[in-house]
Amino acid sequence: MQKICSWMSILGILFLAQACQVVEDVSVNKSQVEIAVPLFHAQMSILDMLKNSKDSASLKVYPNNQISFLYDGELVRKTSEDILGTIPENKIPIVLPMMDVPLTILNGVQINEAQIKNGYLHYKFTNDTADSDITVDFTIPQLLDGTQPFMTQIVISKANGLPASYEDSLDLSGYDLDVSAGILSLHHTAVNENGQQVTLAIDSDLANPTKSYVYLKDVVFSYVEGHWDRVVHDFEAQDIKIDFFENNFVNGEIYFDDPKVEFTIISSFGLPVRTKLNYFRIVEKDSSQVDMVSQALIDGIDFNYPSLSEIGETKETFFSFNKSNSNIADILNTNPVRIEYDIDVTVNPDNLSSSIGFATDSSYFSMLARAELPLIGKVNHFLTEKEFDVDFGNKDAKEGVLKIATDNELPLEVAIQLYFLDENGVVLDSLHSGDDAVILEAADFPGPSSKHTEIEFPIDAQHWANINRTKKIRLKGNYTSSQDGQQIVTFLATQKTQLKVGLKLKY
Structure with missing residues (x-):
């Protein structure tokens, strides 16, 4: 409050x-x-x-x-983690030597390329048939250390009998993902001591693999580029208390000649975003409500945002509700005691399929509000x-x-x-x-x-x-x-x- x-x-x-x-x-x-x-x-x-x-x-x-009274506050703030979401630790079962897996690991983002800040690739392979040690060559062509695709060779020993497993994690810090085709390729070969190809153990329950699988764990991206689907982020309704008629006042009227509410929107996300005020209303002393009326409430406010050539920069958008484009002067002159508002933020609001955007680990957008009440009135x-x-x-x-x-x-x-x-x-x-x-x-x-x-x-x-x-x-x-x-x-x-x-x- x-x-x-x-x-x-x-x-x-x-x-x-x-x-x-x-x-x-x-x-x-x-x-x-x-x-x-x-x-x-x-x-x-x-x-x-x-x-x-x-x-x-x-x-x-x-x-x-x-003289003017100013109220400054941050109404909305979203970070890269909010927009990208967290990567679920879904285990991908290894069922074939050559697998192409659709990459849908982020919140409505079809990734073209990404830079990994930190996290792990966890993998496990199991031999439950070959009566010998087996050698597994495992590679992910789209996972790059510099220009080199990730590749590892492991040996699953049968020294302790079958089934025998090998399990490990790869620190992904500094790795890149090049997944412009929208898939992640999981390739492996498994051979016994005689060089003959063998099949890794396959889980009967592919939804919950326990034998042979891979998954990403605690991955945070420092940069993501790709296509964002249209996603609406809903914020909890909030209010602002106003003491005009509650603090020491008994009765009477105050009329402010030119009150206004100004918004400054700051964004370092390289993607289209639109904010929409579902409602912005005044609650009076008798608990009655008066809604603000403005075309901007219907249209929403589009953010300015940096292009792909402006990574790391921020862009600002300014908008003012005043007596020329809304009824803000009328509703702020009705003995208000509280402002109530509800805001949604929509990524790629027009659902443009050709739109390619980006986000870094430090990207954010913020919506600042300033209510100005000039001491001009009656x-x-x-x-x-x-x-x-x-x-x-x-x-x-x-x-x-x-x-x-x-x-x-x-x-x-x-x-x-x-x-x-x-x-x-x-x-x-x-x-x-x-x-x-x-x-x-x-x-x-x-x-x-x-x-x-x-x-x-x-x-x-x-x-x-x-x-x-x-x-x-x-x-x-x-x-x-x-x-x-x-x-x-x-x-x-x-x-x-x-x-x-x-x-x-x-x-």
């Missing part, structure tokens, strides 16, 4: 204290004593807020100070909540004033409500009743500009009696773009907000 965290959740920490300072000086006159209690003073740019967040997504700041009554510790000091005051001063460069207006909580988290009172009061005016867009706002909230004796045991303040912020949430704005790395909050108590 992977996640993309919401940039809007960071706005809630505008009100977290970085350094406390006195908002009003202590003053004394003849009629009363006034004491100023600092609560918090915060100054933070939007880039600072994003960097200090716990988001797993990375940030990209462009030269013009525009916000409509988006709610956040944060709690922080406070100390109101002396509780013997009669009344007071809560003073808030702000300088806002963000193109958002913010309405707030404060809830005063005791040490157990029980709400003692709120700052005001009714609708939220706007105290942060939105900066003019496109700006740059700043809006200064000051507001005082009187606290009478009854109100003070309710809140003087406060240990925490819960701050609820309601964020809205200009023009009643319809203004699309750009958030810049240089934009910042200052907030000073103090409590002036009268005794």
Whole structure:
């Protein structure tokens, strides 16, 4: 499970204290004593807020100070072992002196030539009739050590009686296979001490030979060239968690003007491959699903790949789902909490019989995804909540004033409500009743500009009696773009907000 965290959740920490300072000086006159209690003073740019967040997504700041959230991940990766498959250790029974065996040892690959990195050729011959030692000459013309075909001569001794066997393994490291005809030839001659030809023991159960046979064991190829049949590799469905509307958010809307999902496909296989997204869909907070619609989902994406003259090189393919070729902008603006996707990869998707490809032991293909959410969009009554510790000091005051001063460069207006909580988290009172009061005016867009706002909230004796045991303040912020949430704005790395909050108590 992977996640993309919401940039809007960071706005809630505008009100977290970085350094406390006195908002009003202590003053004394003849009629009363006034004491100023600092609560918090915060100054933070939007880039600072994003960097200090716990988001797993990375940030990209462009030269013009525009910001994007990026999520990078590898969706698919296949290696040579995945594509070639493993060679089964199937025993081939020796039944004739001259045998041509179809070479179908790999996963849908008709091999023309191959270089063996490591592995073994295991063989066994049995004499159960000739009453003498026998000599066996065994050769495989297509198995080459340099330019020389594999050839060996063995003697099966009857010293311990019949049946008598000889069994051995050949280290194939560095050998080549030249099987352009699609067959592997197994040739042998067996003669007794008088030079007369004899027949090796033949198994009655050819499917499970135990007397005379050969097989390949633990073979790994460093290079394979040939024709790949059409083979579909199915990947397990996966998902990506998105925290836009689950992390600290209560309600509201965020609209990203130009979100996109970009794919980079890297391949060093010398063969045609096509990836297909069987589905790519958004799961919303209420568990409803919205599918992405795009012609590319129907057609699939073909990989660029190196030719036979480019062995060892990699080729890249780029594709982007954006608002011009899909409904990605619509589905990413529906309060998503999760992306679900299922991918298939097809080798030789058009089943071309004339296609000759290659793979090395280091060949791979990888499908990388990057979701980019530019901080350009609109916000409509988006709610956040944060709690922080406070100390109101002396509780013997009669009344007071809560003073808030702000300088806002963000193109958002913010309405707030404060809830005063005791040490157990029980709400003692709120700052005001009714609708939220706007105290942060939105900066003019496109700006740059700043809006200064000051507001005082009187606290009478009854109100003070309710809140003087406060240990925490819960701050609820309601964020809205200009023009009643319809203004699309750009958030810049240089934009910042200052907030000073103090409590002036009268005794």
